[in-house]
Amino acid sequence: MGITSAAMNHLTEGQLKAVVAHEYGHLANKDTLHFTLFNAGFAALTAALLPLYIIGFFLSLIFAFFEGFLGGSNATVTTGLFKLFFKMVNLAQVQYFRIGFYFVNFGSRDFEYRADEVAAKAGYGQELLSFFYNLERENIESRKGFLALLASTHPYTAYRIENIESFISREPAQIDI
Structure with missing residues (x-):
C-alpha cells in the first residue's frame, strides 16, 4: 500500500x-490472500483442461492408425476429426477463461465493498463518501455498460456511494463489528 503525491x-x-x-480493510479482511486463493483455484481448474488435449491427441492417433489400417491413403477423416476436436476444446477454454475472469x-x-465498510465502521464513512463524491464530480471513470462492469475489478463509484450511504444509515445495532 502506498499514498501517491497526488493523493497527498x-x-x-x-x-x-x-x-x-x-486499505486497512483489505488487510483486515485478508483480501490479498483470498484473491490469491481465488486465482490459484481458477488456475488449477484451468490445468484440468490439459487431459482433454492429451485425450484428443491419443484419439487422433488411434483414428489415424485404423484409417491407415483400413486402407485409407490419406488421413482426411482423422485430420478433420482432430481439427474439430481441438476447435471445440479451444472454444470451451476461451469461454471458461471469460467466465472465470468475470467470476x-x-x-x-x-472485496472493495467490504473494505469500504471497514473504513465506515472505523468512523471514516463521511470522509470516504466525500472522496467518492469528488471522484464522481471529476468523472474519472467512464461507464461503458454491463460487460465493462463485469470486467472491472472495482465497482462503479456511484454503486460504492450507494453502498456506503446505505451502510451509514443503518441502525448501529444492525452493524456487525
Whole structure:
C-alpha cells in the first residue's frame, strides 16, 4: 500500500485517513490472500483442461492408425476429426477463461465493498463518501455498460456511494463489528 503525491496534495486529511482505513480493510479482511486463493483455484481448474488435449491427441492417433489400417491413403477423416476436436476444446477454454475472469472480478468488487465498510465502521464513512463524491464530480471513470462492469475489478463509484450511504444509515445495532 502506498499514498501517491497526488493523493497527498489533493485529498483532505480526513479523506486520506478514509483511504488508509479502506486499505486497512483489505488487510483486515485478508483480501490479498483470498484473491490469491481465488486465482490459484481458477488456475488449477484451468490445468484440468490439459487431459482433454492429451485425450484428443491419443484419439487422433488411434483414428489415424485404423484409417491407415483400413486402407485409407490419406488421413482426411482423422485430420478433420482432430481439427474439430481441438476447435471445440479451444472454444470451451476461451469461454471458461471469460467466465472465470468475470467470476474473479466479481469477488474483487465484493472485496472493495467490504473494505469500504471497514473504513465506515472505523468512523471514516463521511470522509470516504466525500472522496467518492469528488471522484464522481471529476468523472474519472467512464461507464461503458454491463460487460465493462463485469470486467472491472472495482465497482462503479456511484454503486460504492450507494453502498456506503446505505451502510451509514443503518441502525448501529444492525452493524456487525
